[in-house]
Amino acid sequence: MVKDAQGGGAGVTAGHGEVITTAVAPALPTQEHRLRLSNLDLLLPPLDVSVLLCYRHPAPSAAALKEALAKVLVPYYPLAGEVVANGDGEPELLCSGRGVDFTEASAAAGVEMRELRFGVVDERVEKLVPAKNAASVMSVQVTKFKCGGAVVGCTFDHRVCDAYSFNMFLVAWAAAARDGHGGAPPQLIPSFRRSLVAPRDPPPPRSPSTDALIDRLFAPVGSAPPPPNAAAAAVNRIYRIAAGDVAALQASAGPGRTKLEAFTAHMWQLCARAVAAAAASPPPSRERPCCMGVVVDGRGRLFPDGAMRAYFGNVLTIPYGVRGSEELRGMAFADVADDVHAWVVEAATGDHFRGLVDWVEARRPKPAAARAYLGGTGGGDAAVCIVSSGMGFPVGDADLGTGPPAFASYHFPWPAGAGYVMPMPSARGDGDWVVYVHVSPELAEAMEEEPTVFRALDSSYVFG
Template sequence: MKVKIGSSKLVKPFYEGNPPLTTDYMPLSVFDKVTYDQHVAVIYAYRPPTPPNATIELGLRKALAVYREWAGRLGKDSSGEPIILLNDEGVRFVEASVDRALDETVTFRPSASLLSLHPNLEGVVELVQVQVTRFSCGSMVVGFTAHHLVADGHATSNFLVAWGQACRGLQISPVPFHDRTIFSPRNPPKFDFEHRGIEYIPKNFKKVYPLIDNSVEDIVAHKVHYNAEFLSKLKARASSMNGTNKPFSTFESLVAHLWRAITKARGLNGLETTQVRVSVDGRARLNPRVPNEYFGNLVLWAFAKAKVDDLLREPLPYAAKLLHEAVMNVNDKYFKSFIDFANHKVRQEDLVPNAVADTKESILWPNLEVDSWLRFPFYDLDFGGGGPYIFMPSFSPTEGMIFLLPSFVGDGSIDVFVPLFRENLTTFKQICYSLD
C-alpha cells in the first residue's frame, strides 16, 4: 500500500473567548506515573460520504480547547516530578491519500501495513497524532495515536466522542473532569497490600526472561471472531459450577477460555506458573466514586495465576473463578493502599513503575495481558457522516498481548486479536472454538 503524505502540521486548540494562559501545568497523578510510557494507536475506517478534512480539523481544535492536556507537552516541575505543560503547542495533523479503493488495499487484519495509516509512534513530542487518509473510492481511514501517560482508554474514548460532537456542531457533553490532585493519601497511611513487584519494582531490578527458541520475528498476530451464540454457550459452561452465585461475565468467561487455549497451544511445562494481567478501572471502585468523566489514568491491574497442569486439568469454571476473584480483589481498599504506597514508599525506596519495564517487552510468554475495549464507545466517533464501520488497534506484535473489541457487526459478537509465535498458532486455531 503506497500512502502519499499531502501535509503534516501542528493543530492548536480553538478557543471561543479569551485563550487561557500557556504557562499552566498539570501534575501527573500516581495512576498516570505507573502506566505505560508510550503512544497507543488505533485505526478507524469510514464509508462515504465523509466530511472534508477542514471539518475534521476544526472539530479537533474545538475538542482540544476542552481537553487541553492533549495539546500540551510532557515535562517536569522544579522538583523533577512529571507534569503536563498546558502550553497549547498542538497535536500532529497529517493529511494523506492512497490512489486505490480501500477494499482493494486494506484487509483490516493484523499486519504491518496498518502502520502506514497513522504517524510513527517513536520519538514523538506531540501527545496526540492524527492521520486522515483518503482513498479513491471516497472512503476514509483515521489513524489516531495518543500518549498513555496522559489518559487511559476510558478517558481517551470520551475525548474521541467529543471530537465527533464538535465536528457535527454539537456542544461537547459530558465535559471532562480535569482535577488529578484528588487522590490524596490517608493520614496515617495504610499499606494493606503488597505493591512491590506488582505496580513497582526496584530501580536496578533485572527481569528474568524465559529461555525460548523463538524470536520477535516469529510472532504472528491473529484475529478470532466469537459470535454471540458461542459466547452464550461459553458463559453458561464457565458458570456451570457456580451454584446459586451470579454467573461469570462474558469477559471473564472468554478470557478464561483464551487463557487455557493459549496455554495449551504454547505447550508450556506443566509445572510452570502462568498468569493473566487484566486492567481494572477504578472510577466505579473507589469510594467515594470518581466521576466517569475523570480525564487521566485510573487503572490498576489484577493478576490471575495458576500452575499449567492445574489450568489444563481443571474445567473452564476453575480458570473463570481465578479471574473473577483476582478482579474483585482490586477494590476500593486495594486502590487506597496503592495511593498510600505510591505517595510514601516509592521515592523512599527508589522504586520505578513495573509498566516501564513491561513496555520494552515483546514476548510475554508464559504470561498473558488482556486489554479489553469492550465497554469503550469507540464506535461513537461520528465526524458527520455516521460512525465507523471498522475500528481496531494498530499492528502491535507483542506475543501474549491480547485485545478484545466489540465486533463492528454490532450483534454482540467479539473480535479478539491474539499475537502468538507462528509454531503455536496452528494449534491455537484448532482449539480456539472448542468448548471442551
C-alpha cells in the first residue's frame, strides 16, 4: 500500500529536479507489536548504511518498484517499522507498519547518467542515496535520468540488520518486481527467531580463553579507550580491482589464505605506508601504529547445518590486529597475511559467538563497542581501518524487472575516525571487484599510487 508520507510532496533539492516522497506500507496489515533486538544487534551503534544500484534504459518504474516493495514488506515487516527505546533505554523495533519512505527524484537538467563519476563519491553520487529519518528503519530513493536509466538507492539502520540480511531483502524485492514479468517468487522467508542468538540459561562455566578473546575484541562503552584521532577530512571513493589482481594477491599470500585475508593484509600494509607518509609531512611527527580489523559473519559458525541461513539481524564480530607501521612495512606480505589469518580464525568459531551473546547479556543495559573501531586495547593513537566483505552481494539477482544493474556499490560514510573498506563483486560478473572506501586522504593516496590492484572506476567501465 502506498500513501503520502508526512512532510512529503514535490520540491527541489540540490542536484535534483522534482522530488516526491511517499510512504510504502506492507500490502497486508501488520499487527502492531514490539520486536526486541538481539544481543548481537545491541553491539552496533546507530549507524545508517546505504546501497546504490544503477540500471540502464529501460529502468524499472517507480510505480512497479513501490508495488513490489509493498508485497515484500509483508514478510520483511520490521523494515516498515520504527526504532524506539524500551524501558531500559535500549533500542528495539516497533513493528507498526508505518511504511518505508520512498522518494522519486529526477536528475537535474542536463545531467546524464553516463556523466556520473561513481569513483569520486563525494562529487555527486552521494546525492543518489536517501537520507533516513532517525526513527525509521529504511528509506528508498529512485532517481530517473533523461536517458531512461535510473539509480535506486536504499538506506537502512545497521542496528536492525547486517549486509547479509539486507542482501536477502534485495533478492526478495527483485523477485517480487519480476513476478509481474513471469519471475519466480522468493523462496527464502526471513526468520526473526531471536532464540537462535539467545543467551544461555543458566550460563555455562566461564572459559578463560573465550572470555579473554571477547574482552580483547569488545568493551563496555564506559570503559572503552578513547576513539582514535579522526582524519582531518575522510574521502569516499569507489575503485575496481581486476580479477587477475585479486588472484595474484591471494597467490602471494600463500597457500590456504582466502582472497579476503589477502586483501586485508594488503590494506594493512597500505595503511602503514600512509601513516609513514603522514608522519614525514611537515611538521614531521612520530609514526602511529596501525589497527586493521575485519568483519566476520557468524551464521555458519553458530549453526553449520544452515539453521541461520534465513536469519535476519546482525551476527557479526570484528577481530583485529595492531602492529607498528614501520614493522608492517618491513614484513613479507605472506607473513602479514599469516597474521590476518590467525586472528580471523581465532574469532570465527561458534564458541566465540555464543560467548559474545552471553557477555552482552551479563552487561545489559550498558552498551558495548568493538575495540577495532577504537584502535584496539591501546586505543587513541592508532590509525584504524576496517574491512567488511560485501562479496555475498547478489548483484546478478538484483534484477528489478528490467534486467540486472549495470553497477552496484555500498555507501557508508560513517562519522568515525576509523577507515572503512567494503569489496563486492562487480556487476560485470567477470570476477572483478568493486571496492567502496571511506578513508583518510593519505590512505586513499597510497591506494592510488601503487602500480596495481586499485584502479580508477570510470564511466566506460560501468557503461561500456
